[in-house]
Amino acid sequence: MPLTDGQSRPLLTEIQDLFRQQHRFSADIVDRSFNTFGDVWADKFESAVGVMFNDTAARSAAIKGYAAFAMTSLRLQAKFEKTRDYQAKTYAEAASEVYHNDVYMQSEYLPGLFLSHYLWPHHYRQIQFFESAFVDYLRVARIDRFLEVGVGTGLYSRIALQELPMAHGRGVDISPSSQAFALRQMEVFRVADRYAINLEDVVTDTPNASAEALICVEVLEHLEQPVEFLKALRRVLVPGGKAFITAALNAAHTDHIYLYRDAGEVEAQLVEAGFVTEQFFVGQAYAPPRPGLPVPLAAAFMVY
Numbered sequence: 001m002p003l004t005d006g007q008s009r010p011l012l013t014e015i016q017d018l019f020r021q022q023h024r025f026s027a028d029i030v031d032r033s034f035n036t037f038g039d040v041w042a043d044k045f046e047s048a049v050g051v052m053f054n055d056t057a058a059r060s061a062a063i064k065g066y067a068a069f070a071m072t073s074l075r076l077q078a079k080f081e082k083t084r085d086y087q088a089k090t091y092a093e094a095a096s097e098v099y100h101n102d103v104y105m106q107s108e109y110l111p112g113l114f115l116s117h118y119l120w121p122h123h124y125r126q127i128q129f130f131e132s133a134f135v136d137y138l139r140v141a142r143i144d145r146f147l148e149v150g151v152g153t154g155l156y157s158r159i160a161l162q163e164l165p166m167a168h169g170r171g172v173d174i175s176p177s178s179q180a181f182a183l184r185q186m187e188v189f190r191v192a193d194r195y196a197i198n199l200e201d202v203v204t205d206t207p208n209a210s211a212e213a214l215i216c217v218e219v220l221e222h223l224e225q226p227v228e229f230l231k232a233l234r235r236v237l238v239p240g241g242k243a244f245i246t247a248a249l250n251a252a253h254t255d256h257i258y259l260y261r262d263a264g265e266v267e268a269q270l271v272e273a274g275f276v277t278e279q280f281f282v283g284q285a286y287a288p289p290r291p292g293l294p295v296p297l298a299a300a301f302m303v304y
């Protein structure tokens with residue numbers, strides 16, 4: 001099915017051409033996503049790209065950043081397939097190499113992560129689960145305040161704010177680069193008046209029972225002791241409040257420290273931290289090329 005079938009999507013056509021001409025290892029990634037997710041995906045991606053990267057130079061830089069981000073993943077994943085372990089790294093090392101490295105964050109990590117949520121099937125399916133499980137819960141329960149911990153790009157908070165016009169959100173992150181990128185996203189999507197981001201470490205700085213609803217996407221695998229972090233999330237959430245918590249599994253990256261091999265390990269930690277699982281989603285990046293080969297997974301849990 002051609003990308004522009006019945007629709008005019010000039011930005012996706014431009015991005016598709018950029019991949020074909022400059023990043024050949026991902027030459028057909030836009031077509032593949034369109035053939036998997038169709039018009040709804042294409043309209044959301046066309047709109048998100050146009051708002052976030054509003055001229056050809058910005059789009060070209062973002063795609064270049066994504067390509068470098070994806071190449072790093074591929075390279076580290078190939079090593080992981082051999083060793084079945086992540087490269088040893090401390091949280092302090094990851095923080096200084098990644099979260100506090102503004103050039104790397106702005107040029108590669110944050111645009112890469114942002115675009116991966118539209119271009120990697122398990123990331124996009126996780127957003128679909130977020131919309132049906134968490135955003136719909138807030139809508140039905142008429143909850144209009146939420147907290148996101150480890151906002152990164154700010155994509156999940158922005159989606160919640162766009163879909164819930166009465167909602168207000170707060171984000172916390174330890175990275176000034178994530179704070180700046182996420183705030184810019186809120187501004188260009190015109191939801192910044194309903195959002196604030198504080199530079200905070202949730203384990204040490206965030207007050208008890210200060211969130212009615214909580215989002216925490218792909219932070220657990222970045223930590224040395226995820227259970228302590230999960231206990232902090234449980235403490236921050238009001239009793240009876242619900243949280244959307246995810247982890248990346250078998251997915252090597254520069255700042256992935258804690259190796260989860262299956263979703264049951266994440267769930268066991270959630271239980272240890274005092275959460276109860278209401279529903280969950282597990283998506284894989286691609287079918288295993290060989291039986292037994294670990295593939296990157298996204299595991300997301302609605303918990304209370």
Ligand SMILES: C[S@@+](CC[C@H](N)C(=O)[O-])C[C@H]1O[C@@H](n2cnc3c(N)ncnc32)[C@H](O)[C@@H]1O
Nearest residue numbers: 099150151152153173174175178201202217218
């Ligand atoms: C992979 S990103 C998370 C993805 C993000 N939720 C998104 O949707 O783009 C990891 C983020 O967690 C933040 N982080 C790491 N440790 C943290 C902590 N202890 N408290 C708050 N944020 C933390 C990092 O600065 C980084 O922005």
